Amino acid sequence: MSKYNFKEIEKKWSQRWAEEPVNPSGTDKPKYYCLDMFPYPSGNGLHVGHWRGYVLSDVVSRYKLLQGYEILHPMGWDAFGLPAENYAIKTGTHPAVSTEESIKNIKRQVNDIAALYDWDKEVNTTDPSFYKWTQWIFVKMFKEGLAYEKEMPLNWCPSCKCVLANEEATNGVCDRCGSVVTKKNLRQWMLRITKYADRLLNDLEGLDWPEKVKKMQSDWIGKSYGAEIDFPVEGTEEKIKVYTTRPDTLYGATFMVLSPEHPLALKITTADNKEAMEQYIFDASTKSNVDRMTDKSKTGVFTGSYGINPLNGAKTPIWVSDYVLADYGTGAIMCVPAHDERDFDFAKKFDIPIIQVISKDGKEQELTEAYTQPGIMINSGEFNGMNSEEAKKKVPDYMEEKGFGKKTVNFKLRDWVFSRQRYWGEPIPLVHCEKCGTVAVPEDQLPVLLPEVESYKPTDNGESPLAAIDEWVNTTCPECGGPAKRETNTMPQWAGSSWYFLRYCDNHNDKELASKEALKKWMPVDLYVGGIEHAVLHLLYARFYTKFLYDIGVVDFEEPFTRLFNQGMICKKSSKDGKLYKMSKSMGNVVSPDETVDAYGCDSLRMYELFIGPPELDSEWDDNGIDGIFRYLNKVWKFVDEYKDKIIEPTAETEFARNKLISVITQRLEALTLNTVISGFMEYTNAIIANSKKLNGVDKKTLDDLAVLLSPFAPHIAEEIWEVLGHNESVFKQKWPEYDESKLVVNTVKVAVQINGKVKVTIEIAKDEPKESALEKAKQALGDRLKGDIVKEIYVPGRIVNIVAK
């Protein structure tokens, strides 16, 4: 008897597939585009956690292949970024060199997965033939007025020495390195993503994405409906525009607050408050995001001026406080302490009057905290007695009529800070000319190549290392031919990944980013698999890019990713403190796929990656867990070896087992409950083996179908078994087996018999046993355990008998 020699089998088939790909391109079959989020080619290589998503997407790809689709399942490298650059600073190695080495190593590891990747379709964001088009898209955005330069206080990471987009600085820390982000006033390139806010929000609805991700995006976009209202400043010509979502509370406004950055903050401050105000504004400007967020105690300084409430003429003191954000709404608010928690805190601290204007029952109460619920309007002149939800609509109408304000919409989403002060990124293809201003590099001169530099070190003054290369910086203006200087900032890491999925469709094209036909054939992506960490960043940017390319007629769809799947992480107990962490070098809990493949083979690792737990949840790596899979594959191997020459005609029971296996695997695979697919394999191959023992043989169809069903999961052993069964053509040229529902019908079923809902015995009866006789048999089986008067009898055919007795 031959042994399951996985090393030999896997070597044999990986060579065979390299010679003759099982997924030929250019067919007229329907398409299926299954995409992995492409990795950053880190020098650390892959661990078994990285495999998880790649195995999942490959299983789906191979399943679709067997269902008759032509598959696009590509892989590439998101290779710009800081680790290679930091390594260059330390060692002097050019990032391009270390990146290439990392790619070579990771590619070797990725090949171990035995995914369907067609390396002819590979993309690399740092390849000039790729970033030419990254720059081209930027030029298009620039020409459409979507890219603009602006000086403003920005998130600055003191460790990366680089500005960060809002999305990269959540919780006030740098997304990449965890350093506390500070503010720095800098002139930077911005992308007008806010122009797309409504579309980015509305189009979420039609996507087959995890609800969690959709919610994170819609929260990030943060649309709110409200009103802008003008408060004249008493004794001046100035007006302060405030934004509020609670116009119904306008009668309760007892003070106003400007953000420290508000242009009027100092201007309307009276002489005796000036010094304190200057100090406060200065302190606020040096406060980090983290401090501003974690310390929620209210501080502020009175300007000495008053605003006039346009609705009732009330005089409201104007304060300056850092709890009001400069870049949201108008940077100024009207404050209603009775109905807003933050305003309540502030009013209590600075002893400002609190006027209740909404009440639960229409009566005024002693408020110990802000009342934020809807209710009945009080103390509100002509609006008294009205429901506050109605007043929310009526007050803005009234204000509009009187010319005091208007209804508006606001978003939390900010424009995208797009320039970075680092070396290893795409140069922004712009030229600054004294005569012509800022000019885009003509499209036929792209790409603007990244030049060689002497030092990769970032500077503290917010300048890119590129700024030091005079011969590169100094150029001629493409418009007037006069002297000009190149833009020295580079693009953020996200630029290439915002459109790379388009390039896979037609990666050798040097005329366009991809041809219309290729895009039409493959896009949009049918299934996109990757980690939840990109819920907002990459996925939001990619959607924005796609919508822009749609608007300029490059693509004919508005959403790039039809279905999204976020796989969970694989964790392992740390050797340091015994607690569960995601795999990382620093926690000492990394399991290398190289060693695992060496010990158990690729097929076992692939199946264990799926078996480890529900694919969308984090799972714990168990060093012994893979043994169970390895035993299973050995068992299958032995079974085929033993029975391949003992072929019998199918019987009702072999047909039942075969059809059951097909139905279970297919249904669970469709639902992507892949952990239960594997347990389904174990359960029903056991049934098949038991049958075969009993009948001393197996029918041919069962063996064949088992090989085909197994092939997306354990491609090598499936292919080998398929050959052993006497077939010449690859198993991947076969059709996914279909099951016959009628073969799954059983005549007798085991039914639980309950007394008062507690199971006492089980009986075997006909599937469609009539109620009368089912109850009769149930009572018989219960015998004298059934006591008291029968109150009710329930019979669910095929399921349960329940007798209620008192």
Place this chain on the structure above:
RNA sequence: GCGGACGUGGCGGAAUUGGUAGACGCGCCGGACUUAGAAUCCGGUUCUUCGGAGUGCGGGUUCAAGUCCCGCCGUCCGCACCA
């Protein structure tokens, strides 16, 4: 603070969506084979005082609840003064 998800044996996890809780696997226990071990195979494995009890805790709806409702407790995730 606000929002969301989750809580099932020693462990990872199943449960046809209200119908026999613990599938499948790990681990463990026993047996076979073996000089012995490894591997393999077979059997057992929620607890139990053998009456029963049991899906974080307490209530509720129902003939029937892991599943639905209400209230707690705990864990994880997202957002974080967005007016």
